[in-house]
Amino acid sequence: MLILTCPCCHVTAEETEFHGGGEAHLKRVGPDGAEGDFESYLFMRQNPKGVHLERWRHVYGCGKWFHMARDTATLEVFGSYAAQTLAPPDHIVDAIRKRHPDWQWPAAS
Amino acid sequence: MSEAVTALKNARYDAGIATISEIGPLGMITIRGDLEAAFLRKVINKTVGLERPESGMCNSDGTSAVAWMSPDELLLICPHAQVAEVLSRLLAAFEDTHTLAVDVSGARAAFRIEGTHAREVLAKLAPVDLAPAKFTPGMFRRTRVGQVPAAFWLLEDGAFQVVCFRSVAQYMFDQLKVAAQPGSAVGHFSAP
Ligand SMILES: [Zn+2]
Numbered sequence: 001m002l003i004l005t006c007p008c009c010h011v012t013a014e015e016t017e018f019h020g021g022g023e024a025h026l027k028r029v030g031p032d033g034a035e036g037d038f039e040s041y042l043f044m045r046q047n048p049k050g051v052h053l054e055r056w057r058h059v060y061g062c063g064k065w066f067h068m069a070r071d072t073a074t075l076e077v078f079g080s081y082a083a084q085t086l087a088p089p090d091h092i093v094d095a096i097r098k099r100h101p102d103w104q105w106p107a108a109s
Numbered sequence: 110m111s112e113a114v115t116a117l118k119n120a121r122y123d124a125g126i127a128t129i130s131e132i133g134p135l136g137m138i139t140i141r142g143d144l145e146a147a148f149l150r151k152v153i154n155k156t157v158g159l160e161r162p163e164s165g166m167c168n169s170d171g172t173s174a175v176a177w178m179s180p181d182e183l184l185l186i187c188p189h190a191q192v193a194e195v196l197s198r199l200l201a202a203f204e205d206t207h208t209l210a211v212d213v214s215g216a217r218a219a220f221r222i223e224g225t226h227a228r229e230v231l232a233k234l235a236p237v238d239l240a241p242a243k244f245t246p247g248m249f250r251r252t253r254v255g256q257v258p259a260a261f262w263l264l265e266d267g268a269f270q271v272v273c274f275r276s277v278a279q280y281m282f283d284q285l286k287v288a289a290q291p292g293s294a295v296g297h298f299s300a301p
Contacts, residue, residue, distance in 0.1 A: 017253060
């Protein structure tokens with residue numbers, strides 16, 4: 001059971017008040033993209049054992065989408081942050097690196 | 110205009126550890142817009158005489174109420190007979206600002222949970238800490254109750270008001286009855 005805090009309404013609740021929306025920070029491949037890139041954008045997802053950045057929605061609460069960093073193995077939540085963000089903000093990266101000093105965001109490389 | 114009827118004809122259950130009653134019909138208006146805007150506070154205050162609530166709160170004077178639903182949404186509750194007038198006054202005051210108001214009275218059902226075990230009945234169904242020190246009168250929470258979306262606030266100690274979609278009114282009433290059935294006091298917040 002995850003305990004999440006919604007960055008939009010600041011309510012802290014357990015995960016049944018929320019709904020997961022899959023991997024965060026996907027970059028859309030437009031009509032000019034190669035077929036292979038478009039296929040990756042549609043179907044290929046990270047499935048890490050460990051740190052993961054995800055989209056979540058406060059579905060039974062304020063209804064807003066947001067981002068969250070968590071550990072898929074320990075279920076530790078590192079923090080949540082605004083949906084209007086293209087990369088994990090510094091305070092989230094810091095929180096992750098406290099636990100995983102060598103962590104790099106795969107999409108950054 | 111046709112006569113307004115609540116979903117369950119004001120059904121009531123008082124055989125259990127708390128009284129469950131459907132109330133209404135109530136006038137309910139959803140307002141969406143910039144809740145930080147000064148004009149919105151002024152319009153709310155002028156229309157129903159209440160302050161715009163802070164986040165997670167509901168301001169009520171017993172007749173009308175304004176509840177904080179999300180960073181850009183309020184729920185205004187007023188007597189059912191006044192809803193058309195209140196709505197037209199809101200719309201006139203919003204003018205050409207990017208603010209919306211819509212009458213949702215017919216899409217909602219409302220319940221009261223009353224009695225010394227009211228907290229316990231609701232705590233069995235909602236993922237919310239309802240301890241007396243954590244959930245105090247005036248606090249409002251939008252969450253789920255059982256398997257359906259709902260919102261509730263604490264009117265005063267021992268009295269909650271619950272709002273849900275009209276289409277799930279029977280489910281809400283039934284599950285509240287189960288949670289309040291005789292002998293089901295857990296004594297989590299007070300001695301059973
Ligand atoms: Zn929220």
